[in-house]
Amino acid sequence: MKNIQKMIVKVGTSTLTQGGQKLSRRYMLSLVQQLVQLQSQGIQVVLVSSGAIAAGRELMNFPKVGRSLPAKQMFSSIGQAKLMQTWSELFSLFDIQVGQVLLTRDDFSDRKRYLNARDTLHCLLQHQVIPIINENDTVATKEIRVGDNDNLAALVGNLIEADLVVLLTDQEGLFTKDPRLNSDAKLIPIVEHINESIFALAGGSSTKLGTGGMVTKIEAAQIASQSGTRTVIASSARPNILIDLAQGKQIGTLFLEEITARESRKRWLVSEKRKGMIIVDAGAEDKIMHHGASLLASGILKTSKQFDRGATVEIISLSGKAIAIGITNYGSDEIQQLIGKHSACIEDILGYSYGTEMIHRTNMTRIKMNEEKTL
Numbered sequence: 001m002k003n004i005q006k007m008i009v010k011v012g013t014s015t016l017t018q019g020g021q022k023l024s025r026r027y028m029l030s031l032v033q034q035l036v037q038l039q040s041q042g043i044q045v046v047l048v049s050s051g052a053i054a055a056g057r058e059l060m061n062f063p064k065v066g067r068s069l070p071a072k073q074m075f076s077s078i079g080q081a082k083l084m085q086t087w088s089e090l091f092s093l094f095d096i097q098v099g100q101v102l103l104t105r106d107d108f109s110d111r112k113r114y115l116n117a118r119d120t121l122h123c124l125l126q127h128q129v130i131p132i133i134n135e136n137d138t139v140a141t142k143e144i145r146v147g148d149n150d151n152l153a154a155l156v157g158n159l160i161e162a163d164l165v166v167l168l169t170d171q172e173g174l175f176t177k178d179p180r181l182n183s184d185a186k187l188i189p190i191v192e193h194i195n196e197s198i199f200a201l202a203g204g205s206s207t208k209l210g211t212g213g214m215v216t217k218i219e220a221a222q223i224a225s226q227s228g229t230r231t232v233i234a235s236s237a238r239p240n241i242l243i244d245l246a247q248g249k250q251i252g253t254l255f256l257e258e259i260t261a262r263e264s265r266k267r268w269l270v271s272e273k274r275k276g277m278i279i280v281d282a283g284a285e286d287k288i289m290h291h292g293a294s295l296l297a298s299g300i301l302k303t304s305k306q307f308d309r310g311a312t313v314e315i316i317s318l319s320g321k322a323i324a325i326g327i328t329n330y331g332s333d334e335i336q337q338l339i340g341k342h343s344a345c346i347e348d349i350l351g352y353s354y355g356t357e358m359i360h361r362t363n364m365t366r367i368k369m370n371e372e373k374t375l
Contacts, residue, residue: 006162010048010153015236034242048153055079102136111310154223168236173253221255228261272312276305294357297338326359
C-alpha cells in the first residue's frame with residue numbers, strides 16, 4: 001500500500017480526549033506532527049475531526065443537560081471555535097495553515113454544493129493548507145445529517161478521490177471476536193469484500209462521548225470501497241501510525257477497494273440522466289478522443305438545452321455523434337459567453353472562474369464503438 005498521494009485521517013472524540021472529558025493537546029500534537037511530516041513528503045492530507053461537542057461541554061463546565069439534538073448542537077456551536085483554535089495553534093508551531101470546512105449530507109447529494117466543496121478542498125490542498133472537516137452539527141437536521149464522522153470521512157474520500165481513508169480508534173482493527181471480552185480474539189489484517197459476516201463481527205459503541213462504534217467504521221469502509229478507496233481501521237495509540245501506513249506497513253485492518261475509482265466514476269456517469277449537450281469542433285474531438293484532454297471553451301461551438309453547473313451532459317462531435325459524457329464546471333448560460341474564448345479570459349468575461357476546463361478530464365467518460373471509456 002504505497003504511492004499514497006491523498007490521505008483522509010479521521011479522529012474521534014474518545015481518541016481526542018484520550019478517554020477523559022477534555023481535549024488532549026498532547027495527543028493532538030502527536031497527530032499534528034505526523035500530518036506535517038506527511039505533507040512534507042508530498043502527501044496531501046485531510047483531517048476529519050470530531051471533538052466540537054466535547055470542547056463545548058468543557059467550556060460550559062460540563063453542565064448536566066440531556067443528549068437531545070438541540071443540546072448537542074448547542075455544545076457544537078460553542079465548542080467548534082475552541083476545537084479549531086486548538087488545531088490551529090498546534091499546526092502553527094510548524095508554520096502550517098489550516099482551513100475549517102463544515103459539511104452536511106446536502107453537500108454530497110446536491111451537485112452544485114458537491115462541486116463547490118470539492119473545488120474548495122482542492123484549492124486548500126494546492127496551497128498547502130490542511131483542511132479540517134467536521135459535520136456542521138449546528139445546522140444539520142436529522143434529514144441532512146451524515147450522522148458520524150466515520151461516514152463523513154469516507155464521503156470526503158470519494159469527494160477528493162483519496163487513496164486511503166484512515167479511521168483511528170481505540171482498537172487495533174477488526175477482530176474475529178470482541179478483544180475486550182475474548183482473549184482468543186484475532187486481528188483480521190485484510191478484508192477483501194464487506195458482507196453481512198463482516199458486519200456481524202462488529203459490536204456497538206462503548207464510548208460515552210463518541211457516536212460511532214465498529215459498525216459505523218465498517219459502513220464507512222464500505223462506502224469508500226465502493227468508490228474505489230481503501231480504508232484502514234487502526235489504533236490511535238500506536239506511535240507514528242500514519243507514517244507507517246504511508247510507508248506501506250501492514251497495520252490494523254485494511255479494507256480493499258471493490259472497484260477502482262475510475263470504474264466507479266464511469267458507472268456513475270453512464271447511469272446519470274443527461275441534462276444537455278455541448279457541440280465541439282474537430283480539434284476538441286481529437287484531443288478528447290485521442291489525447292485524453294479536458295474540454296476547454298475554445299473548442300466549443302454551441303450548447304443544446306439549458307443546464308446548470310454540475311450537470312451531466314453529452315459531448316457531441318460535428319458529425320452529430322456522442323463522443324463523451326461529462327460533468328460541467330459551468331452552466332449553459334456561462335458557457336455561451338465563453339464559446340471560442342481562451343481560458344485566460346474566463347474571469348474577465350464572467351467576473352469569476354471555476355477553473356480553466358468546461359469539463360475536466362477526470363469527470364469525463366469517452367464513448368467509442370458503443371463502449372464508454374473513462375479517461
